[in-house]
Amino acid sequence: MSEPARRMHLGLTIWPTGFHPGAWRLPGSRNDGNSNPRLLQHAARTAERGRFDFFFIGDRLVGLTASQFAAPNEVLRPEALTLAANIAGITEHIGLITTVNTTYSDPYNVARAAATIDHLSGGRVGLNIVTGKNVEAARNFGRDQHWDNEHRYDWATEYIQVLQLLWDSWEDDARVADTVTGQFVDPDRVHHIDFEGKFFSVRGPLNVERPVQGQIPIINAGASERSRELGAQYSDLRFTNSSTLGLDGAREYYADLKNRLPHYGRSASDQLVVPGMAVYVEESQRAAHEAYTTLQRLLETSPVHRARLSEALGVAVTDAAPDAPLAEVADLAQLSDDGRRIADSARELYGRERVTVAEVNASFIRGGMFKEVVGSPSRVADVLEEWFSTGAADGFMIFPPTVPHGVEAFVDLVVPELQRRGLHHREYAGTTLREHFGLPRPLSRFATTPVGAAAVGSGR
Numbered sequence: 076m077s078e079p080a081r082r083m084h085l086g087l088t089i090w091p092t093g094f095h096p097g098a099w100r101l102p103g104s105r106n107d108g109n110s111n112p113r114l115l116q117h118a119a120r121t122a123e124r125g126r127f128d129f130f131f132i133g134d135r136l137v138g139l140t141a142s143q144f145a146a147p148n149e150v151l152r153p154e155a156l157t158l159a160a161n162i163a164g165i166t167e168h169i170g171l172i173t174t175v176n177t178t179y180s181d182p183y184n185v186a187r188a189a190a191t192i193d194h195l196s197g198g199r200v201g202l203n204i205v206t207g208k209n210v211e212a213a214r215n216f217g218r219d220q221h222w223d224n225e226h227r228y229d230w231a232t233e234y235i236q237v238l239q240l241l242w243d244s245w246e247d248d249a250r251v252a253d254t255v256t257g258q259f260v261d262p263d264r265v266h267h268i269d270f271e272g273k274f275f276s277v278r279g280p281l282n283v284e285r286p287v288q289g290q291i292p293i294i295n296a297g298a299s300e301r302s303r304e305l306g307a308q309y310s311d312l313r314f315t316n317s318s319t320l321g322l323d324g325a326r327e328y329y330a331d332l333k334n335r336l337p338h339y340g341r342s343a344s345d346q347l348v349v350p351g352m353a354v355y356v357e358e359s360q361r362a363a364h365e366a367y368t369t370l371q372r373l374l375e376t377s378p379v380h381r382a383r384l385s386e387a388l389g390v391a392v393t394d395a396a397p398d399a400p401l402a403e404v405a406d407l408a409q410l411s412d413d414g415r416r417i418a419d420s421a422r423e424l425y426g427r428e429r430v431t432v433a434e435v436n437a438s439f440i441r442g443g444m445f446k447e448v449v450g451s452p453s454r455v456a457d458v459l460e461e462w463f464s465t466g467a468a469d470g471f472m473i474f475p476p477t478v479p480h481g482v483e484a485f486v487d488l489v490v491p492e493l494q495r496r497g498l499h500h501r502e503y504a505g506t507t508l509r510e511h512f513g514l515p516r517p518l519s520r521f522a523t524t525p526v527g528a529a530a531v532g533s534g535r
């Protein structure tokens with residue numbers, strides 16, 4: 076029998092003011108996205124229509140008004156688990172990955188909330204574990220300092236162990252509900268976890284039945300070495316910013332993540348690697364470049380950005396007029412290797428040879444977070460296919476630059492093209508997030524049935 080074709084795993088995430096900081100200023104866009112449930116619901120339903128594996132909800136524990144020009148999305152942040160519960164009620168198939176910051180939360184509460192949403196959604200929730208990068212968060216939780224990387228990841232490691240024990244603390248068939256005897260629960264199948272670690276002391280059991288998925292998938296995102304190791308040990312999917320490294324760099328990153336898994340008794344297929352991609356797609360190549368150009372004109376920049384650009388180019392453009400073509404103010408032969416890549420990338424994104432200093436600056440700024448892809452449906456599909464089929468990704472986290480337009484554009488234009496190429500499924504094969512990821516449902520580690528008992532953690 077031939078192997079089933081490898082399938083691209085797609086996630087969609089929206090920043091409620093749009094991924095591009097200028098998006099909310101365009102006609103037809105919204106500025107109330109953070110508090111407008113309709114927008115979030117529409118995005119999740121549209122992603123479901125496009126048969127995405129999951130809708131992803133990021134989170135922050137601070138509201139940074141000082142970031143309003145560079146990152147308006149950072150100003151207002153409704154709570155992510157609550158948003159996931161809302162989305163659970165209005166969708167049927169799509170997975171819901173919601174972010175939890177372990178540094179400032181408690182595993183019993185989070186195990187409980189996640190298990191509850193898993194029941195509400197019929198087994199579609201996943202937890203994105205982050206340890207937080209916003210030092211300002213500490214002062215919202217009675218602390219003077221944001222813990223250092225080591226402390227945060229030691230804490231997160233124990234935290235995940237507690238979550239997974241609590242989700243197993245009820246065996247699947249513990250609620251016997253015997254109407255004759257009146258026995259509701261079999262006490263032998265509900266377990267104290269008696270966890271005593273360096274940071275947590277948790278007796279258990281949880282007061283929510285075992286999640287529909289048994290174990291809720293763990294996702295993680297982070298830049299540090301410890302983050303990669305945490306992921307290698309526990310994550311079913313790792314959301315990365317490796318798309319900024321270019322195709323070769325992303326391949327190396329992908330291989331590095333996969334090579335870490337055997338140390339934890341896992342195999343390469345046990346963790347999906349999903350880089351973020353910002354996709355500007357329109358019906359034609361030309362329309363996509365125009366849409367990109369319009370948005371980039373709305374980007375707020377400062378002299379600091381210009382200084383950084385000069386450094387990266389290896390040629391000073393600090394005092395150049397914004398509208399001056401790069402080729403007229405800088406000797407292109409003098410550009411550093413990075414500088415050449417930056418200039419080439421700007422030409423590709425704007426779709427023309429003649430790019431101004433302001434345009435190169437804007438594309439350099441925006442490209443620092445995730446790779447930007449601008450183009451027609453087939454051009455976008457070409458890029459995704461190349462990354463997927465040459466060892467750089469198992470799928471992608473799609474960031475639409477505008478909402479709601481960018482979400483609809485991806486689903487209506489790119490999804491059919493990916494389906495036509497056989498890269499993306501036309502229907503959901505399973506009903507839970509674990510099934511969307513191709514993971515079996517593990518038995519509880521407390522289950523007395525020994526045969527075939529799968530290990531908790533990866534569940535495979």
Ligand SMILES: Cc1cc2nc3c(=O)[nH]c(=O)nc-3n(C[C@H](O)[C@H](O)[C@H](O)COP(=O)(O)O)c2cc1C
Pocket residue numbers: 132133134135136174176204205206207208224296297298299300301302314315316351
């Ligand atoms: C692709 C990616 C996505 C992230 N998403 C979030 C998020 O939604 N919320 C958050 O608080 N931190 C987020 N982070 C931050 C990290 O998860 C992590 O907490 C932070 O980078 C500090 O850990 P580190 O030193 O391992 O990077 C993200 C990081 C990356 C690389």
